[in-house]
Amino acid sequence: MTKKKTIRLILWIFLIGLIAAFGSIYYVFNMPRRNVSVENAVYSLQAKQLISDFRNDEMIATKKYLDQAIAVTGEIKSIRTLDNHSMVFSLEDAMVGVSCTVDSADVVKYNTKLSQVKPGASLTFKGRCSGMLMDIQVINCVPE
Amino acid sequence: MNKFILLAFFSCLFFTAGAQALFITKDAKINFNSSTPVEDIVAESNQATTVLDIEKNVLKFSVLTTSFKFRRALMEEHFNENYMESPKFPKASFNGKIVSAVDWKSEKPASVDVQGTLTMHGTSSEVTFKATITPGKSKITASAELKVTPEAFNIPIPSAVRDKIAKEVTIKIDAVYAPYQQ
Incomplete structure (x- = not known):
């Protein structure tokens, strides 16, 4: 794997992690009321x-x-x-x-x-x- | 049976007062507001039980902490689990007296001073506040506002959320009492 590809992979993992983290925080913050x-x-x-x-x-x-x-x-x-x-x-x-x-x-x-x-x-x-x-x-x- | 249970709940009143002096409601409204530049936290319960003895000017309030409703479910969860520890301390209560003279025969609103002990989170603290009372034959309306600090009731506020929770929380109470029917 070239250095460029490695950096790109790390960036993708970081981006996915960031989206997942924000998604989780958003869900918890706005979690539905118990029904x-x-x-x-x-x-x-x-x-x-x-x-x-x-x-x-x-x-x-x-x-x-x-x-x-x-x-x-x-x-x-x-x-x-x-x-x-x-x-x-x-x-x-x-x-x-x-x-x-x-x-x-x-x-x-x-x-x-x-x-x-x-x-x-x-x-x-x-x-x-x-x-x-x-x-x-x-x-x-x-x-x- | 009813008398026994009521007596257990409002012991100090039933030992001293005739039933005709007692006014009661189970639907009093308690609202609290913690306002900071970062966040406004407002919650309300419509299920406080309160008894007023107009012979002795004694006042008692009780509310279940899980009956407070918040704008967000997460706030409600944090309030009950982290701050009030509702499973351990399910009730908040007030036991006090109206220390100003009240003409219970007048039907005009009167501003009175109330003193007593507020207990929540298993901790009691003496409080004094103003209330407005409007006497009447078939009903008595009362409203009051007081300010309390979480520290006075040993409610720990983590430093991470200290800016989101007001140093003084405002509690508003509105009650419409009806004569207690035996």
Whole structure:
């Protein structure tokens, strides 16, 4: 291999490396938001069970469920629409049950299903568990 | 059961206050803003729980740190994993008192001073801030703004990103309280 060819090869490798590096940085910087709706639920359980797990030992339950995709089923006790147009469905208890928040974009996407939901109905929501305050909060929910 | 759980959450209030003195919301808005010439970082949560006891002028806030939404998913990841360490410290809370006199029967906005303990990232720090409260029979609205430094809460900022994160982060709170129904 001539000296000229070697330099050209090095330049090509350098250029490809540079493009790959910028591409990776661009992807990481603009990486898509996590979409729980396409994930398989790690835990599928009744809202009563989730409430019981958190009430029994909040630390252990937080360790187990925090940030996990969960499918939780329960009786709807209250429905609220927030200022940002997301909706909160409280399961089993309006104050201290499981609060499932559906983001505004998903409220539009699942409007047909959600508009028919009334308190007293039983429904399953899949979302990301964000922990417990008074209620157990499940965010980025979609109805199943 | 409900009373027991609420009591556990707001113990100091339920031991001292009649339910008619309690106002509550689970949808308070907390927004924080870190603005530097390099980058503006803004995040918001609509899921803070807060209780106001108008007999004792006691105020309590609590929010899950993973409920904050950022413009970019990467910022959210860094916030929860590197700075707030959300798996270890999933909540931020405030326990305090309105130290100015408030006429709860008036329905006019009043500027008040609030003092208390802000806990996040497992570290507590005393804070004082101004709030605007508008009393009402069926609802009470409140808004407040305070500034905090990451250092006060033992949140390490790597030197590589020090210029991107403001020395003082502004936290804004907006809440619309409803009477607590037993």
